[in-house]
Structures are given as structure tokens and as C-alpha cells.
Amino acid sequence: xxxxxxxxxxxxxxxxxxxxxxxxxxxxxxxxxxxxxxxxxxxxxxxxxxxxxxxxxxxxxxxxxxxxxxxxxxxxxxxxxxxxxxxxxxxxxxxxxxxxxxxxxxxxxxxxxxxxxxxxxxxxxxxxxxxxxxxxxxxxxxxxxxxxxxxxxxxxxxxxxxxxxxxxxxxxxxxxxxxxxxxxxxxxxxxxxxxxxxxxxxxxxxxxxxxxxxxxxxxxxxxxxxxxxxxxxxxxxxxxxxxx
Numbered sequence: 001x002x003x004x005x006x007x008x009x010x011x012x013x014x015x016x017x018x019x020x021x022x023x024x025x026x027x028x029x030x031x032x033x034x035x036x037x038x039x040x041x042x043x044x045x046x047x048x049x050x051x052x053x054x055x056x057x058x059x060x061x062x063x064x065x066x067x068x069x070x071x072x073x074x075x076x077x078x079x080x081x082x083x084x085x086x087x088x089x090x091x092x093x094x095x096x097x098x099x100x101x102x103x104x105x106x107x108x109x110x111x112x113x114x115x116x117x118x119x120x121x122x123x124x125x126x127x128x129x130x131x132x133x134x135x136x137x138x139x140x141x142x143x144x145x146x147x148x149x150x151x152x153x154x155x156x157x158x159x160x161x162x163x164x165x166x167x168x169x170x171x172x173x174x175x176x177x178x179x180x181x182x183x184x185x186x187x188x189x190x191x192x193x194x195x196x197x198x199x200x201x202x203x204x205x206x207x208x209x210x211x212x213x214x215x216x217x218x219x220x221x222x223x224x225x226x227x228x229x230x231x232x233x234x235x236x237x238x239x240x241x242x243x244x
Contacts, residue, residue: 004050009033010043016065017098027060034058065096068104069125071239073220076120077228082111091120094229109133110141110193118143118214119222121234121242132217132242133193138174139242142189142216143198148208150183155205159188166200173201187215219244 009028010021018024024043027033033040035047035057047053049067057064072095076082080089084107091108092100099106102124109121109132123129132139156178158164164173173194179187188198199209215222219241226232 004048006046007049008044008046009040012047012049012067013043013059015103016067017101018059032060065099066233069128070123071125071128071234072106072122072231073222073226073234073238074120074122074231075222075226075228076112076117076214078117079114081114082108082120091122094231095122112214113196116143116212116214117228119217119220120214121217128239135192137243138191139218140189140191140216141193141214142187144181144185144187144213144215145198145202145209146211147184147186147202148210149206151180151186151207152205155186155202156180158205159201164201164204166194166197166204169194173197176201189216218242 007015010024013019013024013033014021019027021043024033028039028041028043031039033043040057051067053067054064074091074094076091080091080093082091084090084092084105092106095106104124104126106122106124107129109123109129112118112120121132131137159173159176159178162172162175165171166173174190174192176191177189179189181187188201190197190201194200198212202209220234220238223232
């Protein structure tokens with residue numbers, strides 16, 4: 001049986017972005033931290049860090065945030081970047097401000113460029129991040145592309161051939177699946193994450209992507225009710241869909 005990790009309360013809350021250890025001690029003395037419905041005054045106390053802790057602990061009357069290992073599904077709006085360092089609107093700005101101070105840091109699982117919208121995952125679980133983006137996992141990413149010109153009808157065979165070579169590269173793309181929605185709209189499923197890959201694939205056929213939206217990642221689908229800019233925490237069952 002795996003040993004349950006423990007942590008000092010002040011160290012745990014500080015790593016989750018709630019504030020410094022001094023601030024946590026001050027909050028506790030003011031009655032702002034409860035565990036199992038009782039005031040927790042001694043923040044040097046060590047407690048088991050279990051998945052059910054957010055159900056047992058409250059900070060200023062609100063349930064504790066998820067402990068390390070959370071996965072966030074965001075419907076990324078247009079115009080936002082996935083970089084921690086780039087100037088301008090960033091996807092991290094949508095999340096609670098304290099989450100920017102979490103350690104381990106929350107990072108996107110892969111990236112969507114500024115002009116691409118849709119399903120984006122963020123996590124503080126480094127192992128999960130690498131499993132999803134690893135080429136060996138072949139996690140399928142499905143995009144809906146609206147095109148400037150009608151499809152020729154030959155794109156599906158070309159993308160599925162495994163022989164398409166993008167300009168400036170020396171290795172052909174892995175086979176990809178194309179599902180035609182209309183003469184100027186298609187769903188493209190890829191298992192790689194090369195730079196601007198979907199846009200460059202259609203450019204190789206003489207077309208231009210005017211709008212690009214990611215709808216699925218593995219077996220996980222962007223919920224219809226999740227509007228651009230909205231996010232949700234994923235359950236273990238939903239996370240497992242990524243690898244289906």
C-alpha cells in the first residue's frame with residue numbers, strides 16, 4: 001500500500017497559492033481555516049494530503065482548491081496565448097489569480113496559437129503532461145477548420161498517406177484523418193503536434209485556414225455548454241478519456 005504523503009498546513013497552502021506562510025498563520029488565528037468543520041489554528045501541524053482534502057478543509061468559508069494533480073479543461077478564446085512569458089492576454093489570466101502562484105506551476109498540455117480556439121488542457125501534473133504530448137502515445141487531436149477555398153477532394157488521401165512533407169521539414173507527417181463537413185469545412189485528426197501543423201497541411205494543398213477550433217483530444221470532447229473563456233475541473237474518469 002502506497003504511503004499517504006503529509007505536509008505542514010502553512011507549506012501546503014502556500015504551495016497552492018493562498019499566500020505566504022506568515023499570511024497563512026495570520027489567517028488561521030483569525031479563524032479563516034477550518035478542517036473537518038473545526039478551526040485549525042496551528043498551521044505548523046502536519047496533515048495527510050489526500051484527494052478528499054478539498055471536501056474537508058475550507059479557506060475563508062470556501063472549499064480548498066484541488067491539491068496537486070488537477071486537470072483543467074478550458075474553452076480557449078481567440079486572441080489569447082498559452083505562454084507564461086508572452087505579453088498580452090494569456091489563458092492563465094482566466095483562472096483564479098492564486099493559481100498562478102501554485103507550485104508545481106500550472107502549464108498547458110500542448111499549445112493552441114493565438115488564432116486557434118477550443119479545447120485546451122492545463123495541469124500541474126508533469127507526468128500526465130508528458131504522457132499526453134508524447135509522440136509514443138499517439139493521442140489524437142481533432143480540429144474543425146473553415147477554409148478559404150473549396151476542398152479539391154484529394155486532401156483525405158494525401159493526409160492519410162503518411163507521405164505528406166511540410167515545407168522546411170525532412171520527415172513526412174504521420175497519417176491523419178479527414179472528415180469533410182462541407183466544401184469549405186472539415187474535421188482533421190492528427191497525432192503529432194508540429195508547429196502550426198493543421199494550417200500548414202492545408203496550405204500544402206493550396207488552401208488557407210480561416211478559422212481553426214479544436215474539438216477533441218483523444219476521447220475527450222469539448223462540452224457544448226462550455227462557452228469560450230469558461231473552464232471546468234476534470235474528474236479521473238474524464239481524464240482517462242484522453243487515452244481512449
